[in-house]
Amino acid sequence: IVFVLIFAMGLSIAGTGGVGAATLSSPANLNNPVTAMARAIPNVGSFLALIVAFTGFSLCYVSTNTGVIGVSRVVFSMGRFRLLPRWFYKVHKTFRTPVRAILIFGIIGAVLAIPGDLPLVANLYNFGALLSYIMVNLSLIVLRNTDRDTYRA
Known part of the structure; x- marks a missing residue:
């Protein structure tokens, strides 16, 4: 917790001190202040902005994957104890994963993501x-x- 607090405070101080509050609060940078701070670094700013974007994408991907895997295990376990239909208590023969729960909640996630909301x-x-x-x-x-x-x- 201390490390996260120090990191957040350091990022805030570096952002307002290095880039300025006016730049960070401009409408163009309001939704992506870290990218604006990375872009402001001389010589390597545009490269760092790409790294920030890639890191954000990676974190979203990992978070989504964790959610689908987590919910599939919970649903699998609930099927085992008959809190949900026993149909969910099915393990793939080769991969030893709860295949039905992963497919159902993967499809639900994809359907929710398609509209882009x-x-x-x-x-x-x-x-x-x-x-x-x-x-x-x-x-x-x-x-x-x-x-x-x-x-x-």
Whole structure:
């Protein structure tokens, strides 16, 4: 947490000190201030702007992949315990992955992405992640109070 705080403060100080608040708050740079800061570095700015764009794309790709893999494992497990239809409890013979859950939620993700409504997709993803964290934490509280004999590391 300390490293993230120092990094965020350093980026803010470098941005406002090196580029200036007026440049960062201009309409052209409002949605991509890090790219504007990278572009402002002499001699290598345009190259760094490409690196920033590629890094952003990579992070989005990894985040999406993590979401699809995570939800497929949860749905697979819920199928195993019959909280969802047992149909989801199917493992691919060669790859040993929950193939049906991956296909279903991969298709759902692709259908949501096709129209290009990124704010809708981001809001759905954020809502789902928040809801899952809330459910996990509430489950932990309930289990701590109802199953006191369970081993706790």
